[in-house]
Amino acid sequence: MTTLPTEAAAPVVPATEPPAPRPQKKPRLVGTTAWYVTALFICAVMVVPLLWMITIGLKSRTAVFDIPPKLLPTEWTWSNFVNGPEAIHFPRLLLNSTIITALSVVGGVMTAMMAGYALARLRFPGRKVWFYLFVGSMLLPGVVGLIPLFQLYKSIGWYDTWLPLIVPAFLGGNPLFIFLARQYFLAIPYSIDEAAKIDGAGHFRIFTQVMLPLTRPAWITMSILAFQASWNDFLNPLVYLYSSEKWPLSVGMASFISAFAGQTPDWSYYMATNLLYMLPPLIVFFAAQRYFIQGLGALGSTNQK
Amino acid sequence: MSTVSRGGLRRTRRNRGGMSRNAGSDVKAAYLFIAPAIIGFTVFVVYPLIRSFYLSLTKYNGLTDPVFVGLSNFRRLFTVDPAFWPSLRATAYLVLLYVPLSLILGLALAMFCNQRFAGVRLVRTLAYLPVVLPAIATITLWKFIMNPQVGLLNTILERLHLPTSLWLQSPAMSMPSVVLVMLWGVGGTMIIFLAALQAVPNELYEAARVDGAGAWSVFVRITLPMISPIMLLQVILQTTAALQTFNQPKILTNGGPGFSTNVLMLSIYNNGFPNLGRIPQLGYASAQVWVLFILIIAVIALTAKFTSLWTYSDNTPD
Numbered sequence: 001m002t003t004l005p006t007e008a009a010a011p012v013v014p015a016t017e018p019p020a021p022r023p024q025k026k027p028r029l030v031g032t033t034a035w036y037v038t039a040l041f042i043c044a045v046m047v048v049p050l051l052w053m054i055t056i057g058l059k060s061r062t063a064v065f066d067i068p069p070k071l072l073p074t075e076w077t078w079s080n081f082v083n084g085p086e087a088i089h090f091p092r093l094l095l096n097s098t099i100i101t102a103l104s105v106v107g108g109v110m111t112a113m114m115a116g117y118a119l120a121r122l123r124f125p126g127r128k129v130w131f132y133l134f135v136g137s138m139l140l141p142g143v144v145g146l147i148p149l150f151q152l153y154k155s156i157g158w159y160d161t162w163l164p165l166i167v168p169a170f171l172g173g174n175p176l177f178i179f180l181a182r183q184y185f186l187a188i189p190y191s192i193d194e195a196a197k198i199d200g201a202g203h204f205r206i207f208t209q210v211m212l213p214l215t216r217p218a219w220i221t222m223s224i225l226a227f228q229a230s231w232n233d234f235l236n237p238l239v240y241l242y243s244s245e246k247w248p249l250s251v252g253m254a255s256f257i258s259a260f261a262g263q264t265p266d267w268s269y270y271m272a273t274n275l276l277y278m279l280p281p282l283i284v285f286f287a288a289q290r291y292f293i294q295g296l297g298a299l300g301s302t303n304q305k
Numbered sequence: 306m307s308t309v310s311r312g313g314l315r316r317t318r319r320n321r322g323g324m325s326r327n328a329g330s331d332v333k334a335a336y337l338f339i340a341p342a343i344i345g346f347t348v349f350v351v352y353p354l355i356r357s358f359y360l361s362l363t364k365y366n367g368l369t370d371p372v373f374v375g376l377s378n379f380r381r382l383f384t385v386d387p388a389f390w391p392s393l394r395a396t397a398y399l400v401l402l403y404v405p406l407s408l409i410l411g412l413a414l415a416m417f418c419n420q421r422f423a424g425v426r427l428v429r430t431l432a433y434l435p436v437v438l439p440a441i442a443t444i445t446l447w448k449f450i451m452n453p454q455v456g457l458l459n460t461i462l463e464r465l466h467l468p469t470s471l472w473l474q475s476p477a478m479s480m481p482s483v484v485l486v487m488l489w490g491v492g493g494t495m496i497i498f499l500a501a502l503q504a505v506p507n508e509l510y511e512a513a514r515v516d517g518a519g520a521w522s523v524f525v526r527i528t529l530p531m532i533s534p535i536m537l538l539q540v541i542l543q544t545t546a547a548l549q550t551f552n553q554p555k556i557l558t559n560g561g562p563g564f565s566t567n568v569l570m571l572s573i574y575n576n577g578f579p580n581l582g583r584i585p586q587l588g589y590a591s592a593q594v595w596v597l598f599i600l601i602i603a604v605i606a607l608t609a610k611f612t613s614l615w616t617y618s619d620n621t622p623d
Contacts, residue, residue: 035417035420039425042431043428045489046432046434049446050434053446066455069460111342111345122338124332124335125332130339130342139545140354143597143598144598145353147357147590147594148352148357148360149349149353168349172342172345234441234555235574239578254445274442274446281437281439282438292433
């Protein structure tokens, strides 16, 4: 807590420095040094916890509780990366998470693109009304639906199945995606669909063969956001899933460290598995970094005008 | 918004120009395209909104039919329940601690990363990294980092001869600790500010430089006004998200010690979906949901109402 305010104060100085034009050597050098020192500090805050997690994952289960704590393991217990996932039932949780996430990404992106296409490029009565209703529903906090939907799912036999986690995505579950899709469709020249129409293409063909290739950045961005949302979701599976063999990773991992009956969780097993849990989002992030930045940038710039 | 209405106009004009032959099929196709979203809107927005308002006026355990009791849930909340005011106070404390810090740190980080230095992309990537990682993975990691005996935080503080703390286990430090964990994800705030900063025209800075403006006045008179619409968006996004914080207190402290981190969301969850052996109070929890909902609407309305006072908008026709 004590270190953070200095981090906030320090960057302000070099941040506004470029406007000072005088080419004096000394202040520039000081500014550059200050920048790199701050940069090093920021990187350390972000990375050290993760490195520490890996060292815990390599320690034996008793070495974790050595006092005073050692930063590096004395003996490297690589077997944690095999035994840990096994103790947590990682393979099954991973499979569950993969199925749930894949289906909700496909559903969420597909229905949002369809709705965005209609709202941006087709003329029909009620277009504006539906747009404002969808956008307005972004303001509705998710918790309002929790209790009524829980009862609804229970009454139609969906409790303790994956359906409550997947079906809403196929019904335009994320209004933000509809908004982003519409925004992107509006930017495409209308002469393109007119040309396609003259060539005799119907709406379905225009949508799948003309529009989807043109809007690739939009749906890749949405897929990433949807992937993150589903992979990270904790409250919904916690409420809707009862049997542990149906849990996704988020609930399964969290339950491993909530101590049952005074038993201390095995932290070295846990941290080794935690690393595996982090890997899929990490891979997606580094493979598609530009879309992460673009997607949120689009949110920023569309709201600015 | 102006681009939207202009697009609408352009299309109506074209509509009169002879393209209306297909209007009938357009309407049908359009409703086919948005049908899933309309069904979803009805089932997942309209229905829960009405139903949850009704449930908040009933006594309901999820097994027998709800019994209408009028406003007695709300009366119980505000006058009888010993846990409600502490949970409201904890939520307010969290919002007041998290939102300003997240905005200040996010903006500072964005300005820091909006400069030309070799390696700035690496800093930006690493600052955004915690946002990408699964929330549960990072929260559980921090739970162990904040372990008073063997955690990383106290180990480092001890080596630097700084005072250590019990963090999550001390009633005074538990909420600041939860906020600290949330602030590790400040990269999310940063990235939106960064997009806003990059949209500020460079000429403004150049003009200010010619006029001899200092760093501070450039920040206050150019940067802040130019990004004020994004600042508004951020205030709304961060405040509504902070009011609904659930994962961090649930996993880090489960509301304790005492009621110190028992935020409204956690209280709703515990009343509506209690551990086995206790009866769910779904009507009562719905009343709490509505208190939270009204708080969120109030925040949005107030922020939007005072917008015209402090945001800059470009009214020049282009």
